[in-house]
Amino acid sequence: MRDQEGPRPGRPRQADVSGRILTAARELIAARSWERISLDEVATRAGVAKTTLYRRWRSKDELAVATLEHALGPLPAATSVRAAVGWLAERVRDPGTRHVLVTLTSLSARDPDLRTMLRSRLRDPYVASLRDEQATREASATLAFDLVVGTLLHRAAMTGGITDGDVADVSDVAEQLMSPAADLPSRDAAGAP
Amino acid sequence: MRDQEGPRPGRPRQADVSGRILTAARELIAARSWERISLDEVATRAGVAKTTLYRRWRSKDELAVATLEHALGPLPAATSVRAAVGWLAERVRDPGTRHVLVTLTSLSARDPDLRTMLRSRLRDPYVASLRDEQATREASATLAFDLVVGTLLHRAAMTGGITDGDVADVSDVAEQLMSPAADLPSRDAAGAP
Amino acid sequence: MRDQEGPRPGRPRQADVSGRILTAARELIAARSWERISLDEVATRAGVAKTTLYRRWRSKDELAVATLEHALGPLPAATSVRAAVGWLAERVRDPGTRHVLVTLTSLSARDPDLRTMLRSRLRDPYVASLRDEQATREASATLAFDLVVGTLLHRAAMTGGITDGDVADVSDVAEQLMSPAADLPSRDAAGAP
Amino acid sequence: MRDQEGPRPGRPRQADVSGRILTAARELIAARSWERISLDEVATRAGVAKTTLYRRWRSKDELAVATLEHALGPLPAATSVRAAVGWLAERVRDPGTRHVLVTLTSLSARDPDLRTMLRSRLRDPYVASLRDEQATREASATLAFDLVVGTLLHRAAMTGGITDGDVADVSDVAEQLMSPAADLPSRDAAGAP
DNA sequence: AGTTAACCGAGACGGTACGTCGTGTCTTAGT
DNA sequence: ACTAAGACACGACGTACCGTCTCGGTTAACT
Structure with missing residues (x-):
């Protein structure tokens, strides 16, 4: 705008x-x-x-993007990995928000501009806030983000909704991923389109 | 059909x-x-x-489903978690296959029949084969499937493609999840629509 | 068509x-x-x-043209100037037909194709039949056509309708114009756009 | 206005x-x-x-009317039928003026107010001046006006423009019509909408 | 060998939505 | 009060696509 x-x-x-x-x-x-x-x-x-x-x-596509931003609202000041994942999961659990998100990720498959937009307005700020809070590598934070959102969206696609159990499972994995002890070999995280 | x-x-x-x-x-x-x-x-x-x-x-939707089945081909007899994840990742990396998959998961958000279909024809057989191979709980195998597919699809939505590093990262997480040592609290895995 | x-x-x-x-x-x-x-x-x-x-x-314009043709119907085998003018006047008196005609002549002011079309499908055949019947010059027949249609349309534009008197007046003028005695200096009749 | x-x-x-x-x-x-x-x-x-x-x-319609008045300018003090017809023909030959006129006559088919307006502001004054000059009946003058304007407009609609020959032809007819010798049966001229 | 029923290509058709354009009204800031 | 600028409601245009339909013509199996 x-x-x-x-x-x-x-x-x-x-x-x-x-x-x-x-x-x-x-x-x-x-x-x-x-x-x-x-x-x-x-x-x-x-x-x-x-x-x-x-x-x-x-x-219509641009309206969808704006609808997503409006639905997500501002990023919270996260205090822990669990809380940050919780905020994310909460958004994804709301059917309206989730469907906008699914629609946009589907469209972004063939729209580089939309992809860039989703990265810069949604993932990047989120990852940045996560990394500030936890002294972790950007690659891990990015992976955590994609894992949380991706897994929950896909599970919803398979079952029609997201349960508390789903959120807890994903949180466990994400927390483990972000912990200092996590010994992922240092691989380049995805960035360029 | x-x-x-x-x-x-x-x-x-x-x-x-x-x-x-x-x-x-x-x-x-x-x-x-x-x-x-x-x-x-x-x-x-x-x-x-x-x-x-x-x-x-x-x-058109049914044609999309048939296109996905045609693109995936038959399930392989998996020999290890890593190999099974590799087979899945290979399909998802192919742009044509991936886009059909993204389209269908997106559509399934609003179509219970499509959801059931995807579960019974894609996820269930895959999970079954995985579970037979590895003596693991169904919940873990299901989570692993959703995690692998979901994370890779979402990463592709963010960056436009899937790198070797992405596959390796996701494989690591999946392997850890499937290992007997994995001590996820026994939560019910999602199943009903 | x-x-x-x-x-x-x-x-x-x-x-x-x-x-x-x-x-x-x-x-x-x-x-x-x-x-x-x-x-x-x-x-x-x-x-x-x-x-x-x-x-x-x-x-929409082409539909208007087709509507006019449909409304006019086939040209009759005219037997006299008065009868031919009568046939023409009868069409122009019908509000529906007249309004289509007015609309098209108005549009044709800036549309050469439409002009050509109106000439070749409406005026030319009419003039030809008129000339066959009466052994007169084409120029006179063409002028008579334009005079009858133009005058009646314009009178309708001024008064909202066409009276018997209007038709009679115009018929008089047209008949006089077509009579062998008419001594119009031989001027080129309109033809090229 | x-x-x-x-x-x-x-x-x-x-x-x-x-x-x-x-x-x-x-x-x-x-x-x-x-x-x-x-x-x-x-x-x-x-x-x-x-x-x-x-x-x-x-x-927009009212603007069209104003545009016509602006384009026509004031009525001249006509000295002869030929001169009066000449003035009229000159206006009609100008494409801008002609198209405004065509537009308005086309619109007047469905708009009684516009019809009244065109009569009182354009035809009536013109006919009055014509009748003053020539000691003729109003009916003849009115018919002459409608005939000149109508025929020329319609010819322009058929060919895209108005030639000197067209003007001369129409002038001849109009002059004959206005001549005292003209023995049109006394029919009521159109007046009421 | 002829019949039959489904297949196939081609395109008309009803319906819905898209994105654009134009009219006429309105609401600001500025003159 | 006038002007410039542009937002707004409303309605139509012409296009694209989906899913159905109706033709002529083809191809195998069954009589």
Whole structure:
């Protein structure tokens, strides 16, 4: 979206509109897949015209990205690996948020821009905060992130939901991975597309 | 797909047609996301009419499932955790196969039938073979499967591909998980949709 | 539209569909201006999908042309100037037909193709039949056509309709124009765009 | 358009703005049909905001009317039928003016107000001046007007332009019509909508 | 050898959504 | 009050795709 650098000419955008749209999108996606949801429907539910929607985002995909960011909210100041994983797991357990995430990771398979965007706006900040807290290598933190999110998403894809047990299992693995004792051979962590 | 229960009257189906369609689908999906591929396109590339395609599969989703099965091929008789994970990782590394898989897991978020299908045709047989080989609990094997597939898919979604290092990292975690020494508290593994 | 040169492959077009669409268009245009009529509306009234409409005509303008042809019907074998003018006047007096005609002449101001089309499919055949009947010069017949149609359309634009008196007045002028005694200096009649 | 009834409070309107807009409209309409021209475009070409445009005219149609009046200019004091027809023909030959006229006559098919407006502001004054000059019946003068304008507009619609020959032909007919010798049966001329 | 029933290619069709454009209204800041 | 700039609601356009259908024509097995 746009940075606000002083008042621009013309009628200013209504402040609440984007929020209403994003909320409408998340609510709809909780109950149906993104492909089956029409932008007309999102617009109607948000009490807004479809053109307004296209004025703020270039395409349906970009709206999906914004919906994810809106659903995730700001990163918390993590205090422990378990807490950090817990925050992540909590988001992934929410059906709406999870479906947006699944949709986006699916789309990112063939969209480098989307990939970069997901990395820089979601994974990188998260990994950075995790690494600050725990004196661990970036590679481990990155692996932990991919493992937690990936495993939980895939399990949900297999069973339809995520149980407390699932979260605990994944937490165990992640904690072990991040512990100083973990002796993963120093391999290059994934970074470049 | 239909069961072939003895010879039926009328002109039999051309043997190679299904294979050509499935191959065309995999090739196309290697370069573009499934949502952006039209069945007309698949049909054209396979040198076939769209009608033929709908005579063999009921919907685009079912064609995706068949494409995945065709791409995965038969399960190998695994001899070790590392080898089993390697076989899985090799499939996931192939872009065409991976994209079909991503598409299907994404679709399964909203489709219980598809979920059941993926479990019974992909995960269950794999887990069974893994468990036979290694005297481990089913829960651990299932977790290992979800972890390997999920983590690798998610990493590919973040970076665009899967490196040898990625496979090795995931193998390490899976191996540790499957080892008899692994002392995960006995929690129920996910199973019901 | 297309010539039918033997059976072509694929499902043949439903015979009555074009007629239903054209009739629906004429009925709608009798009550509202062409610009205010949506193709969705035409399609709905014809009991047809919008896509069918676009399969048969490339644009809204082309549909308007077809509607005019359909509304005019075949040229009659005219027996006298007065009868020929009468046939023309009768068409122009029908609100639906007249409005299609007005719309098309208005559009043709900036569309050479449309102009050519109107000339070759409407004016030329009419003038030819008129000239065959009466042993007159083409220039006079063409002028008579433009005069009858143009004057009546413009009078309708001024008053909202066409009276018997209008038709009679115009007939008088046209008859005089076509009479052998008419001594118009031999000027080139309009032809090239 | 609004009447200017003495100085009103606040900032007065910039004098040249309306003229610039009307000129821009005429220039644009010379090259494209009015339906294909957007008000945004007119505003941009006039170096003006769309708001300004809507402050001065209520709708696109009203702007078209104003554009026509601006393009026609004041009625001349006609001295002869031939001169009067010449003045009319000259206006109609100018593409910009002609297209505005065509647009308005086309619109008037469905708009009684517009019809009344065209009659009272264009045809009636013209016919009055014609009748004053020549001692002829109103019916004849009115018919002459409709015949000249209608025929020329329709010929332009058929061929894309108006030649000297066209004007001469129409003048001949009009002159004959207005001559005292003309023995049209006394029929009521069109007047009521 | 002829019949039969399914196969196949081709394309029409209904329906839904997309993304764009245009009109007319509105809401700001600035003159 | 006027102007510039642009957001907004609404509605239509023309396109793309899905899944169904209806043709003509083909191909094997069964009578």
